[in-house]
Amino acid sequence: MHKGFVYILSNKNRTTFYIGVTSDIKRRILEHKTGIGSAFTKKYNLTDLMYYEKIEGMNECINREKQLKNWHRDWKINLIREDNPEMKDLSASWFIEQDGKLLLSDR
Template sequence: MANRKNGAIYTGSTSKLVQRVYQHREMLVEGFTKTHGCVLLVWFEAHEDLQEARRRELQIKRWKRSWKVRMVEETNPDWRDLWVEIQG
């Protein structure tokens, strides 16, 4: 989640992506995303196993910011909101 291109970036994991993104977009979740206005889904990864997803989340959280920005821009150079694409 991000608040704008090259802005604040939030990394998390969930078993219900659509529901969780909705909560962030509507600012229903206290914490970093609400404080920083991170309402744009700019990147995501799907995993079969929630533990695997959690390990990946923790790995990415340890990354330098420049690595996270590069990861987003490799697949979403304009930082467009992917919310429309994940809705059923």
């Protein structure tokens, strides 16, 4: 069974949130950070990874995504703060900037 990830992104001010699903979390976050993730995340500059879950099976991922999208904003923030109380970008160490381009780090 293929694993997947459900993730929550936000902007620098933590005012807007986006919930997505992917089979490759690092690749997908890199896409968001470089502006090719989605029109919504690009429009609102949602590039900071606040939360993610690894889930077995893409159908389960999609079901979890739908569940989280139906949650109230406060519930989502509480979920994020359980594992990320300071609401920092969890992917900050995943990438390096080289020659003006953002690349996946070896770390």
